[in-house]
Amino acid sequence: MNPFKKFLFELQETAFLVYYAFVRVFRRPVYLSEWVRQMDVIGVGSLPIILLTGFFTGGVLTLQSYDTLAYYGGQSETGRLVAYSLIRELGPVLSALMVAGRIGSAISAELGSMVVSQQIDAMRALGTDPYRKLVAPRIIALILMLPLLTVGADLFGIIGGGIVANSLFGLDYNVFLTSVRNGIATEDIIGGVIKPIFFGLIIGSVACHKGLSTKGGTVGVGRSTTSAVVLASIVVIIADFFLSRALQHILE
Amino acid sequence: MLSFLRKNKTESAAHGTLQPVTKDIEDAFFQPTRALPAIEFRNVYLAFDDKVVLDGVSFKVRKGETKIILGRSGSGKSTLIRLVLGLLKPDQGEILVDGEDITYLSEAQMMHVRAKIGMVFQEGALFDSLPVYDNVAYRLHERDVDEEMVEEQVKRMLEFVDLEEAIHKMPAELSGGMRRRVGIARALVGNPRIVLFDEPTAGLDPPTARTICELAIKLRDIQDVSSIFVTHEMKNLEYLSSEYAIIDNEGKVVFEEEGERLCIINTEIIMLHEGKIIFSGKEEQLRASRDRYIQRFLNGK
Numbered sequence: 001m002n003p004f005k006k007f008l009f010e011l012q013e014t015a016f017l018v019y020y021a022f023v024r025v026f027r028r029p030v031y032l033s034e035w036v037r038q039m040d041v042i043g044v045g046s047l048p049i050i051l052l053t054g055f056f057t058g059g060v061l062t063l064q065s066y067d068t069l070a071y072y073g074g075q076s077e078t079g080r081l082v083a084y085s086l087i088r089e090l091g092p093v094l095s096a097l098m099v100a101g102r103i104g105s106a107i108s109a110e111l112g113s114m115v116v117s118q119q120i121d122a123m124r125a126l127g128t129d130p131y132r133k134l135v136a137p138r139i140i141a142l143i144l145m146l147p148l149l150t151v152g153a154d155l156f157g158i159i160g161g162g163i164v165a166n167s168l169f170g171l172d173y174n175v176f177l178t179s180v181r182n183g184i185a186t187e188d189i190i191g192g193v194i195k196p197i198f199f200g201l202i203i204g205s206v207a208c209h210k211g212l213s214t215k216g217g218t219v220g221v222g223r224s225t226t227s228a229v230v231l232a233s234i235v236v237i238i239a240d241f242f243l244s245r246a247l248q249h250i251l252e
Numbered sequence: 253m254l255s256f257l258r259k260n261k262t263e264s265a266a267h268g269t270l271q272p273v274t275k276d277i278e279d280a281f282f283q284p285t286r287a288l289p290a291i292e293f294r295n296v297y298l299a300f301d302d303k304v305v306l307d308g309v310s311f312k313v314r315k316g317e318t319k320i321i322l323g324r325s326g327s328g329k330s331t332l333i334r335l336v337l338g339l340l341k342p343d344q345g346e347i348l349v350d351g352e353d354i355t356y357l358s359e360a361q362m363m364h365v366r367a368k369i370g371m372v373f374q375e376g377a378l379f380d381s382l383p384v385y386d387n388v389a390y391r392l393h394e395r396d397v398d399e400e401m402v403e404e405q406v407k408r409m410l411e412f413v414d415l416e417e418a419i420h421k422m423p424a425e426l427s428g429g430m431r432r433r434v435g436i437a438r439a440l441v442g443n444p445r446i447v448l449f450d451e452p453t454a455g456l457d458p459p460t461a462r463t464i465c466e467l468a469i470k471l472r473d474i475q476d477v478s479s480i481f482v483t484h485e486m487k488n489l490e491y492l493s494s495e496y497a498i499i500d501n502e503g504k505v506v507f508e509e510e511g512e513r514l515c516i517i518n519t520e521i522i523m524l525h526e527g528k529i530i531f532s533g534k535e536e537q538l539r540a541s542r543d544r545y546i547q548r549f550l551n552g553k
Contacts, residue, residue: 029394118377125337125371126391126438127363 014209018201021136021208024129034137042103042138043145047152049102050095054153057090058082058160066169075169079176080183082161083154087184087192091154093240096199099146100232104207107138108228111211112221120212130212139204146200147193154192187251195243199236206232288351290315290446290478291336296345298331298527305331306342307527313480315445316518318472320489321482322531322549323524329482330374332524333448336480337371338362349446367391370439370447374454376431378423378438384410385419388437395442409437413467429460436467447471447479453488465491470505472518473497486550493519493535523549 001009061082069075111134114120120130158180165171210228214220289312298306305328313319321329334340335347338354346355354365378387386393388409392402410416413433423431432452439447449468453461465488471477473496481492494510521538523531525545531538539550 029396113380117375117380118373119379121334121337121339122371122373122377122379122438124339124359125366125369126394127366128390128394129359129363 010209013213014205017131017135017209017212018139018205020131021139024132025136025140027129027132031133031137034133035140038137038141039145041106042099042141043148046099046102046145046149049098050149050153051156053094053098054086054091054156055160057094057153058086058157058162059164061085061090061157062161062164063168066165066171070169075171076175077179077183078165078169078171079158079161079179083158083180084183084188086154086157086161087188089240089244091150091157092192092195092199093236095146095150095153096196096203096236097233099142099149099200100203100207100236101229103142104203104232105225105229107204107207108211108214109221109225111208112214112224115212115214116217116221135204135208135212138208139201142200142204143197144200146196146203150192150196187247191244191247191251194247195240198239198243202235202239203232206235288315289313289348290317290350291319291480292346292348293332293335294346294348296335296342296347298328298335298340298342304527306335309345309524309527309529311522311529311532313446313478314518315478316472316476318468318479318481318492318519320492320519320521321480321524322484322489322521324484324549327524328527329484329524330450333371333450333480333482336446336448337366337369367442368444368446370442370444372432372435372439372447372449372452374451375428376423376435378426378431378434380423382423383419384415384421384423384426384434387423387434388441390438391442405441406437409441410434412440412470413437414463429456429463432456432460432464433467436464440471443475445477447477449479449481449483451482451484453483453485458487461485461487462491466497466507468492469495469507470497474499474505486552489521489535489538493521 062078065081066075066078069078069081111120114123114134120134123130123133162173162176162180165176166173207228210224210231214224216223291313293309293311296306296309297304309328309332311319321332323329331340335342336349338357338359342355346353348354349365350368352365354362357365378384379390382390385406388406389402392405397405406419407416410419413436415430415433415437418426418430418434423434426434436452447468452464452468456464468479468481469492471479472492481488483489495507496510497505497507500506519535520533521531521535522529523538523546530543531541531546538546541547
């Protein structure tokens with residue numbers, strides 16, 4: 001199969017997976033406990049690394065931009081730059097990349113292991129639809145949790161930026177926070193929350209598809225885990241561009 | 253009890269080892285639906301890309317019968333039982349379960365068919381994240397059965413496979429043989445009338461393999477379950493074709509060898525080679541076959 005055909009085939013398979021997961025999601029039995037468990041694993045479990053990522057990204061933004069701003073006499077606008085960059089771009093994208101690494105790999109490895117050890121077949125044989133039991137809760141948890149994690153990353157990024165601005169450059173907290181408030185508009189926040197919804201869908205569907213299409217034993221599990229993380233990350237970055245353009249068009 | 257044909261009713265009754273065949277069971281045995289095969293394959297073809305896996309396969313599994321499927325690795329044995337469960341779809345032909353054509357049923361439509369079938373996977377295929385109790389109870393939890401009833405059934409099934417002590421263990425704590433037995437218990441919850449065994453003894457030590465065969469014999473002879481037993485191990489063939497289970501006067505299950513008093517009529521063998529059935533019949537006929545491939549398979553040379 002040539003690479004283009006293979007790509008189209010994979011795209012079709014992933015689209016079907018999402019379709020099946022959502023079409024059957026409210027059929028009985030509804031696996032609410034599984035939804036909650038996945039939200040806990042994905043949301044609460046990823047919180048420390050996301051907050052750390054946000055905090056140090058905010059810090060490094062201040063570190064790298066303060067001198068340039070000061071050169072033009074705009075050091076009081078450091079908060080605006082940090083908040084704007086974080087909320088519009090870095091928060092959603094970095095959170096999605098961290099979650100793709102942590103959760104995308106875990107989902108793909110777990111489902112892949114279940115495939116090679118015939119647990120998925122066993123599940124189907126016992127009358128359970130794996131799309132509803134395994135795929136839907138993971139994708140839904142990602143769609144719901146990633147925006148919340150992103151908001152956390154944004155907040156901690158602003159805090160990190162403020163601490164660095166104050167401790168290293170002596171910028172007053174009030175000045176920093178005022179520029180943050182002045183620099184952010186409602187559409188920035190809306191855009192910053194809409195993006196992770198799509199990123200959650202991308203990470204979940206890619207990871208579930210790669211996991212469920214695992215072939216070739218434990219080596220295959222490793223392969224599908226790697227390709228899930230790489231593919232999800234690349235698609236997130238590509239989608240970010242088109243989403244940014246679309247949101248610019250819609251919100252502004 | 254339905255598994256045996258009495259060679260001489262008076263003689264066997266005089267020995268007192270068999271429970272008397274009751275009127276109800278006799279009626280059930282001769283009711284018209286029993287004539288309907290539990291599983292039927294009609295001219296089934298399946299290929300993966302260029303590789304033909306099944307090439308016009310036709311056979312029937314009668315109610316209460318055990319069909320042993322023999323063949324080398326890669327001969328399409330496991331594919332057969334995946335087709336029965338609808339985990340794969342054939343390219344051509346028909347597959348019937350309890351007289352119902354399941355060939356083109358959707359995943360959702362297959363659910364009621366799967367409810368009638370228990371499947372024992374090669375390595376047990378237990379859910380790693382669930383303890384033994386939840387693994388065995390899986391089908392019942394899916395159906396929202398009352399927890400008290402679930403517990404009773406799980407205990408009964410674990411007792412059947414002699415693993416009551418493992419109820420709270422995780423699959424990782426179990427040996428290979430124990431995993432298979434838990435897999436059997438899980439397959440039997442809900443009293444399926446059809447059980448599919450996919451090489452359940454592969455890689456097990458002889459005593460454990462023997463235990464698994466005994467469970468299959470018990471299912472056939474005590475529970476009147478129809479089954480397909482996929483294997484390439486000749487010892488399994490020997491056990492399943494020459495031994496039967498009965499309940500003795502003390503209510504215990506005992507295994508006896510086929511002999512003058514009783515003969516097993518409900519175990520047949522199918523041999524697959526390159527996607528085709530090259531033999532179908534009894535063990536004695538298989539051993540008497542002059543086919544070179546069969547002889548090489550039987551003798552391991």
